[in-house]
Structures are given as C-alpha cells and as structure tokens.
C-alpha cells in the first residue's frame with residue numbers, strides 16, 4: 001500500500017514508486033494515517049549487501065579522489081533540482097515543518113559541496129626525519145565499506161554528512177535508515193544511486209531497510225565493515241559501540257544530548273529569547289541539539305521568563321500540519337514519543353516543577369504536543385532534568401548573578417556532552433565558558449543557540465554523546481586510514497634513535 005501523496009512525490013522525483021510489502025507500516029505522524037506498507041530485508045539480504053559493498057570498495061578505492069568528488073558534485077546537483085519535493089517527503093514522513101525540511105535538504109547540498117572541495121584538498125603532512133637522506137610523510141587511504149545507521153529526526157541530512165565524505169574518501173556506504181523514516185531514505189537512494197551506476201559503481205550506495213535484530217545487529221558485527229557510523233539514542237550507542245569495539249573496528253557515534261543555554265546578567269535578551277524558542281521548540285524538540293535546559297541569572301530571570309511565556313503563547317497558535325508553512329511546530333514522531341512527553345510533564349509536576357507554558361497534548365489525530373516550559377525549583381535536585389526526553393520540554397532554573405561557575409557546573413552536570421550555549425556581552429564570561437574549566441560539550445556557542453549547526457564544523461559531542469565527529473572540519477579522517485611512510489634516499493641504513501647495531 002502506498003498513499004496518493006507519497007506516490008505523487010515519487011513520480012515528481014522521477015522515481016518508480018517503492019515496492020510495497022506487508023512488513024513495515026509507515027505512519028504520517030501529523031494524521032496517524034498510513035503512508036506506505038513496505039517490505040523489510042532479512043539477514044541474508046543484509047549479508048549480500050555487505051558482500052557487494054566489499055566488492056565495490058576494491059573498485060572505488062582505485063578511482064582518483066577528485067573523480068570521486070565529481071560524483072559527489074553530481075549528488076549535490078541532483079539534490080538542488082529536487083530539494084522541494086524531497087523536503088515535502090521529509091515533512092510527510094517525520095512531521096518536520098516544511099521550512100525546516102527544506103533546510104535539511106539544503107544541509108545535504110552543503111555537505112556535497114564541502115566534500116567535493118575536499119576531494120581536491122585532502123593532504124598529508126611531511127615530517128622532518130632525524131636520519132640523513134630520509135623523508136617522512138603520511139598519506140590517507142580509503143578505509144572500506146561504511147555502515148551508516150541514521151535516526152528519524154534528521155532522516156536524510158545526517159546520512160548525507162556520512163555518505164558525501166565516505167564517497168570522496170573511497171568508501172562505499174550501506175544505509176540502515178530509521179524504521180520511522182524509510183521513505184525519504186528510499187527516495188534519496190533512488191535519486192542518487194543512478195549517478196554511481198552510470199559511473200560503473202552500482203553498489204557504492206546501498207540501502208537496507210530492516211529490523212535491528214535481522215539487519216542492523218549482523219552488519220554491526222560484520223568484520224567486512226571497518227567503520228560503523230551510528231546516530232541515535234545513548235541506549236542504541238551502548239549496544240553498537242561495544243560490538244564494534246570487540247572486533248577492534250571503528251565506530252563514529254553521534255548520540256543523545258541534554259543541551260543547555262546559560263543566560264547571564266549582561267545578555268541581550270532579544271537574541272536570547274529567539275534562540276531559546278527555536279532551540280527548544282524547533283523540530284518539536286526532536287533534534288539531538290535541542291535546548292532542553294536553561295540557566296538564567298536571577299536578575300534577568302523574571303524578564304526572560306515573561307518574554308518566553310509570551311513567545312510560547314504565540315507558538316501555541318502555530319502548532320499543526322507541518323505541510324502548512326504557517327505552522328512552525330509539527331507533531332512528535334509517534335505515539336510512544338507522545339506518551340513519553342506526557343509522562344515527563346506529569347513527573348515534572350509531581351517533583352515540584354511549575355508549568356509556565358504548554359504542558360498539554362493536542363486532541364485529534366496526529367501526535368501534537370504543546371511546547372512546554374517547566375520552572376524548576378531552585379536549590380534542590382530535579383533529576384528529571386538530567387534525562388533527555390525527546391520532546392519540546394524546556395526546564396528553567398536560576399543562578400546567582402555572580403556565580404557563572406554554578407551555571408557551567410549545571411551545564412556539565414549531565415551524562416551527555418553535545419551542545420551548549422552562553423548568552424552574554426561579557427568577554428570574561430565567554431572566555432570562561434570556553435576555557436578548560438568551561439563547557440564540556442562538543443559544541444559551545446556564544447550568543448546563538450544550541451541547535452542549527454553549519455556543516456563546516458565538526459559535529460558531535462563528548463561523554464555519553466559518543467565522542468564522534470561528523471560533517472565538517474577534519475571529520476573526514478574517520479573515513480580513511482592513515483599511513484606513515486618513510487623513504488630512505490641515502491646509501492646508508494642509519495637506525496632511528498641513533499642505535500648502532502652492526
């Protein structure tokens with residue numbers, strides 16, 4: 001079964017509609033209606049995909065880097081042409097507002113541009129040798145097939161971060177998308193795979209849709225896959241990481257976040273308010289970079305709270321069908337996510353939190369909830385705040401104006417370490433936030449929010465966020481193997497460290 005909307009989008013993309021099956025029901029989170037019922041791959045299909053990827057690697061690694069970059073350039077061109085239709089599919093399948101969905105496809109295009117440039121600029125160092133007539137250098141070589149496990153919340157962009165880099169590095173990619181978002185993965189694969197087929201590398205990009213047990217677990221354990229890049233919950237990372245480590249392969253984990261914004265007494269509250277609202281309620285609180293905790297200097301707490309409550313009142317009028325650009329808050333992904341929102345709000349109340357805004361589920365079909373602000377009582381533990389509930393709930397707590405260190409300690413006092421932000425007009429405060437005693441997160445922003453990173457930086461976080469870095473800067477290194485090479489151009493054979501061994 002395939003809905004008329006999905007059928008029409010695939011047709012608009014110039015793709016045959018996906019094969020229907022009876023194993024996987026794909027729900028539209030905004031209405032609860034079924035978008036498609038798809039088949040799922042079994043263990044044998046996953047095994048065959050890994051075999052094909054291993055064979056594809058021997059061909060792809062021989063292709064010159066800039067020629068691989070040309071293939072990624074074509075990926076970006078294709079995505080530019082189909083940006084709007086692919087964004088509409090993202091919106092239909094995961095409920096992300098259409099404006100944000102366009103941003104997600106733009107993020108794919110941006111990483112393709114970045115990777116294309118990288119395909120001509122990756123270099124290695126030359127080192128000075130201690131031995132006469134010797135030269136040392138390092139080179140970066142293709143690694144092998146990459147398994148990319150992606151999450152529902154960025155169903156295509158995070159795959160693109162991985163795929164664009166992997167391809168220019170000479171590595172085929174097997175994509176295991178979230179079972180909440182297989183359709184946009186199939187559409188992306190359908191759009192981009194022909195580029196590789198035309199170039200004689202039909203298995204450079206593959207997709208395997210299946211369960212964790214049948215498909216993900218065997219591939220994670222497969223010795224033919226030297227790198228597993230996985231985005232999702234900390235719980236997922238705790239399963240994947242040890243299996244990959246046990247076979248001494250590499251994992252790149254991009255897991256949960258419990259991100260905070262600190263607002264000090266000097267902060268520009270106009271900027272802070274806007275950043276907090278987007279950070280906490282954008283994507284209905286379902287980004288790994290979502291702002292979940294807010295620490296505010298006591299002297300500005302009443303005013304900032306007043307502004308936030310007013311903004312959330314406006315947000316309340318713009319919750320609805322994400323296909324309509326006037327709505328900026330779409331639904332949660334599924335009934336389970338809605339139930340976790342309800343449970344967290346109930347517990348917040350029971351633990352003495354005050355609901356300043358939102359707190360309710362919207363009736364009717366679809367998994368809509370209200371963006372919610374919880375004022376946490378000062379000076380006592382509030383363990384709920386340390387948990388990542390993947391929903392638009394913002395916990396607010398005050399700190400003494402002259403005790404920025406307390407706010408930084410609260411920022412750091414959770415198991416995850418993904419993103420963080422400080423709003424301040426004080427140079428001393430921002431330097432402290434960035435110091436070794438400052439934020440312990442992979443991302444530390446000043447005067448902008450926790451979410452919405454550009455692709456040019458390395459994206460990822462510390463502690464239970466998993467330590468991986470994806471996307472920009474030198475993240476490409478995860479997808480290559482480094483080789484240190486020394487060449488002796490002299491006619492003697494001196495040993496290093498001055499050892500004489502005649």
Ligand code: UN1
Nearest residue numbers: 154287288289451452453
């Ligand atoms: C994620 O939620 O997994 O920084 C990725 C951001 C986006 C990426 C989020 N560029 O919010």
